[in-house]
Amino acid sequence: MFMPRKQTPEGSSLTRTQLGAVGAGLLIAGLALLVVGWSAPLVLFAKAVLVLAGVVTTSQGLSRVVWAVRGRRPDILVWLCSAWLVLLITVALLAPLLPLGEHVDVASALTAPTYQTPELLSEHPLGTNNYGLDLLARSVYGARTSLVISLLAVAIGTVVGGSIGVVAGYFRAGVDSVVGIFTNALLAVPPLILLIALGTVLDPKIRNIALALALITIPSMIRLARANTIAFAQREFVLAARAMGATRLRVMVRELTPNVMLPVFSMMIVMISVLIVAEASLSFLGLGIQAPEPTWGNMISEGEGGTMQDFPHVVLVPGTFLFLTVFSFNLLGEKAQKRWDARSAKI
Amino acid sequence: MTSDYLLEVDDVRTEFATSRGLVRAVDGVSLTLRPGETLGIVGESGSGKSVLGRTIMGLITNGPSTTVSGTVRLAGQDVHAISASQRRKLWGPKVAMVFQDPMTSLNPVKKVGVHITEALRLHLGVGKAEARERAVDLLKKVGIPEPARRMNQYPHELSGGMRQRVVIAMALSCDPELLIADEPTTALDVTVQKQILDLLASLSTTLNMATILISHDLGAVEGRTDRVQVMYAGRVVETARTQTVFNAPSHPYAEALLASIPRLNDPPHTILRAIDGTPPDMANPPSGCRFAPRCVYAADNCRTDPPVLADLGTALEPHRVACHYPLPAPGVTPPDLDPAGLVKEKN
Numbered sequence: 004m005f006m007p008r009k010q011t012p013e014g015s016s017l018t019r020t021q022l023g024a025v026g027a028g029l030l031i032a033g034l035a036l037l038v039v040g041w042s043a044p045l046v047l048f049a050k051a052v053l054v055l056a057g058v059v060t061t062s063q064g065l066s067r068v069v070w071a072v073r074g075r076r077p078d079i080l081v082w083l084c085s086a087w088l089v090l091l092i093t094v095a096l097l098a099p100l101l102p103l104g105e106h107v108d109v110a111s112a113l114t115a116p117t118y119q120t121p122e123l124l125s126e127h128p129l130g131t132n133n134y135g136l137d138l139l140a141r142s143v144y145g146a147r148t149s150l151v152i153s154l155l156a157v158a159i160g161t162v163v164g165g166s167i168g169v170v171a172g173y174f175r176a177g178v179d180s181v182v183g184i185f186t187n188a189l190l191a192v193p194p195l196i197l198l199i200a201l202g203t204v205l206d207p208k209i210r211n212i213a214l215a216l217a218l219i220t221i222p223s224m225i226r227l228a229r230a231n232t233i234a235f236a237q238r239e240f241v242l243a244a245r246a247m248g249a250t251r252l253r254v255m256v257r258e259l260t261p262n263v264m265l266p267v268f269s270m271m272i273v274m275i276s277v278l279i280v281a282e283a284s285l286s287f288l289g290l291g292i293q294a295p296e297p298t299w300g301n302m303i304s305e306g307e308g309g310t311m312q313d314f315p316h317v318v319l320v321p322g323t324f325l326f327l328t329v330f331s332f333n334l335l336g337e338k339a340q341k342r343w344d345a346r347s348a349k350i
Numbered sequence: 351m352t353s354d355y356l357l358e359v360d361d362v363r364t365e366f367a368t369s370r371g372l373v374r375a376v377d378g379v380s381l382t383l384r385p386g387e388t389l390g391i392v393g394e395s396g397s398g399k400s401v402l403g404r405t406i407m408g409l410i411t412n413g414p415s416t417t418v419s420g421t422v423r424l425a426g427q428d429v430h431a432i433s434a435s436q437r438r439k440l441w442g443p444k445v446a447m448v449f450q451d452p453m454t455s456l457n458p459v460k461k462v463g464v465h466i467t468e469a470l471r472l473h474l475g476v477g478k479a480e481a482r483e484r485a486v487d488l489l490k491k492v493g494i495p496e497p498a499r500r501m502n503q504y505p506h507e508l509s510g511g512m513r514q515r516v517v518i519a520m521a522l523s524c525d526p527e528l529l530i531a532d533e534p535t536t537a538l539d540v541t542v543q544k545q546i547l548d549l550l551a552s553l554s555t556t557l558n559m560a561t562i563l564i565s566h567d568l569g570a571v572e573g574r575t576d577r578v579q580v581m582y583a584g585r586v587v588e589t590a591r592t593q594t595v596f597n598a599p600s601h602p603y604a605e606a607l608l609a610s611i612p613r614l615n616d617p618p619h620t621i622l623r624a625i626d627g628t629p630p631d632m633a634n635p636p637s638g639c640r641f642a643p644r645c646v647y648a649a650d651n652c653r654t655d656p657p658v659l660a661d662l663g664t665a666l667e668p669h670r671v672a673c674h675y676p677l678p679a680p681g682v683t684p685p686d687l688d689p690a691g692l693v694k695e696k697n
Contacts, residue, residue: 239450239454240458246409246449248472253472
């Protein structure tokens with residue numbers, strides 16, 4: 004299957020070996036840039052530029068190597084995003100077992116240096132904050148909180164919103180108009196204002212924040228599920244199922260829901276990234292999980308009051324984690340949407 | 351309660367309230383069907399055949415904009431008087447339907463096997479393994495090669511003809527006493543059409559299952575049904591043994607339909623005889639005979655008095671026609687018509 008039939012891989016003017024060599028060269032150069040940039044005792048700005056250049060070069064090299072091996076240009080961005088998410092989720096799951104620095108207990112970080120800049124081979128590869136707490140450990144534990152909250156919220160929102168949407172789309176008439184008023188009412192309130200209002204009333208616990216965020220996802224899930232249900236309910240297979248004696252519940256659960264699941268699933272992925280940002284905004288404002296318990300939002304807020312000017316890495320590190328994660332979820336969600344869009348699917 | 355008829359339809363009217371006024375899609379249709387008997391319902395698009403089929407099933411019932419009057423007795427039960435849950439018990443074991451378009455009458459996310467086993471398990475309460483076994487048998491019965499492998503395929507992996515076979519297998523799953531095939535071949539190409547029609551005809555003989563074959567194509571019905579009922583604008587215009595209608599149609603519409611079938615033994619460059627005009631607007635039908643505006647024999651009273659179904663045949667072989675001037679039996683040349691235009695010989 005992978006036997007080369009022609010020397011030049013698809014879409015490339017170089018031969019397979021040339022392309023592989025260029026790729027390998029770029030890969031090595033990129034990795035070198037990355038390591039040097041990260042460990043060299045330079046100003047943070049220079050380090051960041053070097054690391055960024057290293058990441059870009061590495062991914063270009065990787066792309067060319069895969070291209071040369073498989074003969075087809077890979078969508079390297081999708082692979083990098085997936086890799087980042089897999090890495091992040093694994094690390095977040097295994098956080099208590101990993102040899103990370105102190106993330107929350109200020110007392111045990113008394114001897115650690117404060118505001119240390121990131122250095123690859125030091126004890127704190129991503130530096131420390133004002134209490135000497137390790138930023139890598141805090142970012143990883145922050146990922147735990149962020150992911151748990153947003154996944155929980157999306158799950159609740161999808162189950163509740165999705166089922167309401169399917170019911171509204173299948174029955175139409177009265178149910179639909181009541182649900183429509185409810186959705187429009189929820190959509191009329193700006194989400195952040197609603198979150199802040201809820202945040203001032205509710206205890207800042209993971210469960211409560213997840214519930215508040217779920218409330219934001221519900222209306223858009225209802226709309227999506229409803230629209231897709233209406234489209235599928237007109238297909239003849241629904242009538243055929245009814246003509247074989249299926250109850251209305253059965254039609255909704257067994258016939259419509261599996262069809263509606265595909266677009267809802269891609270929406271879920273996009274929604275996760277929206278909720279990660281929403282959660283970070285809440286913690287940034289001090290309404291989410293309270294410091295010293297780390298979240299990306301409250302870590303970024305540590306840069307307030309001039310700290311960011313003196314020690315930009317305090318903001319840069321959690322900001323990068325947030326950016327990469329949101330970017331990855333967004334990109335994968337969009338790819339999923341394109342792949343499973345009911346309008347383009349030939350079924 | 352005990353009658354020798356499986357299906358008795360008496361003066362059924364199905365009316366839809368639309369924005370343009372009341373549409374009488376089915377306007378006083380009666381018919382009877384004995385167990386194992388086959389009936390063809392033929393008519394142009396919009397003549398009410400499909401609505402009649404769905405009304406017989408009980409898929410169309412009284413609703414906010416729909417009125418159904420008259421009685422449909424199926425296996426001794428009045429379909430429109432019983433509760434929805436009782437009606438669902440009829441669907442499957444008593445009556446089943448094959449729909450027009452096999453592209454949309456199968457659920458794209460359900461495997462072929464699931465489509466069939468679901469009904470078996472729901473109505474007959476058989477276990478998973480037995481249902482699977484029976485489903486494989488059914489697929490074999492409807493002429494699908496490699497039935498065990500097809501069970502695990504999705505509808506999009508099958509061709510149109512194969513899909514329609516699956517739909518038929520689905521309808522047959524609970525051994526229905528009556529099968530309603532609503533234009534089962536319109537969405538298929540001509541060679542596959544014949545296969546599917548022959549399959550339906552042979553299944554209804556071997557399983558001794560009463561069948562209603564709804565079609566706009568007289569050729570589809572010929573030789574495959576015992577009796578035929580010609581519908582025009584929601585009313586029955588002629589009903590008789592299939593051979594009688596084909597050899598000696600008495601209603602001008604039936605004659606015109608027959609004449610409009612192109613024949614292989616027509617000389618080259620024969621102009622295809624079409625029926626002039628269009629079917630009437632069902633919200634505002636003509637007051638007299640509904641076919642009068644398009645009828646070549648129409649007289650003045652045709653345009654004012656609606657004809658009733660009168661019996662021309664014998665008690666043993668009823669032949670009922672709704673026409674003031676039924677065409678004479680063969681041998682007598684009707685006026686104003688080229689004898690060569692009448693197609694009486696069978697090919």
